[in-house]
Amino acid sequence: MSTTTSGRDDASVRQFDISMPGFPESLPADVMFEQDIIRTIGKGFQARGFRPLDSACIQRQEVLVAGGAQYLDGGIPEFAFTVQEPPESYTGANFALRYDLTVPVSRFIAEHSGKLSFPLHVYQINKVWRAEQMPTATHWREFYQCDVDVIGQGELSLLYDAEIANALVGAFRNIGVDGFTVRISNRKVLAALLDSHGVRVHRARAIVQILDKGNRQPVEETVTQLAASGIPEHVAADLGRLVSSPTLSDARDLLKLRGADQVGIEELDTVIRAAHDLGVPEDHLVLDFSITRGHDYYTGTVFETFATGREHWGAIGAGGRYQDLLKHVNGSSYPGVGMSVGLARLMGLLREDGVRKQQGLRHEAVTVVRREDDDAQAVTGTVRRLREAGLSVQAVFDPVGAEKALSIATEAEVGFLVSLQDAGTATVRDMASGAERGVPVDGVADAIAELRRAD
């Protein structure tokens, strides 16, 4: 459609920019890899009784605003893409594209709560849209999010917080990611300590923002920044002591000393024990009081997941308990706990680790080409027989030369390349070893079976 490189001046050819920075469209091999990852994560969640949601991409602006009312200042957020209907079918509604998966869940519950069975175990792996000004390798304008949540009606046991951590750990391990930790804290601990000093946590965004960097800088730096932001020095020192507490009992001692409420500590204790009982390895779930999460809607447990040694990538998963996010739905309280994985970051990590490359050849997959424009039945018959033998077969029907055949099979990452010659013979190439053998056309399936056994 663009002729900026072709140089033709055909009047029917339009000249315009087709680039779409921030809206990734990958080559098929990369899409297959990404869909494999999505499928693996979904299977892991389903094995824990979570079931998929598929929320509408287009939502009413009022729903997006109301669903986010707990953490937005009101109004449609500045990063939202709005959607216009054509005049012919104007319904009077104001639409926008969803920018997260949490708010559409609240709309779904508002409409269907009578038909839903609580606690609702749900996950969603779907695209969201954000109008980033400068898209980068980890900030896209269109990207997948992956949310897993348990939402209750009225009450919701703390054991679900452990189950969410467990679901995430399971999903990552199924993918083959092992060098990661889920860092856990509880906002009630921070709130209690601040409360003992007469500071309310939800009035203290600056504090949260400074603490949020706590795991990436020395604690002294955190204390200095807190004091510089106007926090009394003794409070800053206490916050420094809290975020550097290595164990629950250290934090408990500090809170006792200040006469502060212990409920956050007890909740953390319950959640961490239950996570271990559910099978989360001890080194995959680590206490870290510097984890606070920016969003105000978290009310208890908070999680962030980092790849070991690559903390500079930022969190590849984050979430927590939100007691009140959906409280206005139908006059009922819907406490929830969940985590969200940024799939783009996760894919980036996997690519850095060469996981994509390790996948390599698909040994059940074959490309069949023909060298000359010979009998159509020879090629369709071979394709059919190989498929009937259970192989995944890509059929290339236009006659191709040896070099082109090899490049097609390489790009398709198949285990075997079958080239049909004239006179009823075929060459079978083992793509891994490069070994080739000539066989009669009706012996191709057997030859591949033999090579697969030898691999």
Next chain:
Amino acid sequence: MSTTTSGRDDASVRQFDISMPGFPESLPADVMFEQDIIRTIGKGFQARGFRPLDSACIQRQEVLVAGGAQYLDGGIPEFAFTVQEPPESYTGANFALRYDLTVPVSRFIAEHSGKLSFPLHVYQINKVWRAEQMPTATHWREFYQCDVDVIGQGELSLLYDAEIANALVGAFRNIGVDGFTVRISNRKVLAALLDSHGVRVHRARAIVQILDKGNRQPVEETVTQLAASGIPEHVAADLGRLVSSPTLSDARDLLKLRGADQVGIEELDTVIRAAHDLGVPEDHLVLDFSITRGHDYYTGTVFETFATGREHWGAIGAGGRYQDLLKHVNGSSYPGVGMSVGLARLMGLLREDGVRKQQGLRHEAVTVVRREDDDAQAVTGTVRRLREAGLSVQAVFDPVGAEKALSIATEAEVGFLVSLQDAGTATVRDMASGAERGVPVDGVADAIAELRRAD
């Protein structure tokens, strides 16, 4: 979020319509079913060497217009949703949501042709958006399309037309749909007959529209309508004779009689033979000269798929050969052949057939509940052991009564319900038979294994 039914007048509760007619959001069990179907179709395509694309949902308006230039009168179509960036991140581009999956493919090829290996075997199962004025059970504003295409560079063998029919037949059979036919024709046959009478087919939209209803009405009615629309009677009679030709040789005789070109007949002969050679059953691919497809971009083979006895549902799949759709990309010719399945119609058929219901209980799946707020370790330990035994386990941690437990397990369609009592005992219920047995907590996995063997 809506309190139209709750009657509260809390000032913080917003009053507005949350309904989204035409934007379906299904209950989790229906989403699981739909995703199973999508996965099955995708697996079938991958087994034939097709690989997934995942095109951007947001596209430039110029791309949508240019990609559709062959079949649109120009300009953004009247059913397109346009997308606005917020002022803060305005890039100057004009965006709209994709309304089909074909046009994004052309953009993708335009950008990446140097990195792609032709013939490109691709499929896409993704959402598209159309601003229907009156959404109905089969006309949504947001819905999945499912496209499978082979796109060549310069040349593209007719055998791919057979491979596309084969891929569709395979996908439908994998799903369990058997009562359907792919009806096939070739627009060159119609063009040749019209040409012999001095009528050009692409000037004859009215003819195509009348013929397109041909398989749902008696041929006499079609001839009458053609004559009424101003077609000379002898031409209308010939068209009637063509659309009611039961075999290729009948159509060949007619074209010979008029001295018309036979190439369309020869192409059909090649494609139908090759489809049978590839394994398409004879009764699943049926010659039907009334199939013409509305879009002008089809240049040869055309397909429509109907459910037997439910032709009134309309085509559940349609497509064909488009020689020129992408001809302006980088100055190269990219002939293609493909089909598109309307997933909403397919799902509707499956629901009508009760296929969803037949799926029934998942015998590898278990819901674990606890009756009283007893020891957390008893429940987490049971959940863990069952998962380690390979079962998919939904854990319900808030204490629930017997009735609620049953409704949760029923809704989740699990094979077994485990209720933990106090004093280390559990009740295992076989959801299929309703039989229950009491066992010690650490005997639950064995009890389920035994019941599964007995099922």
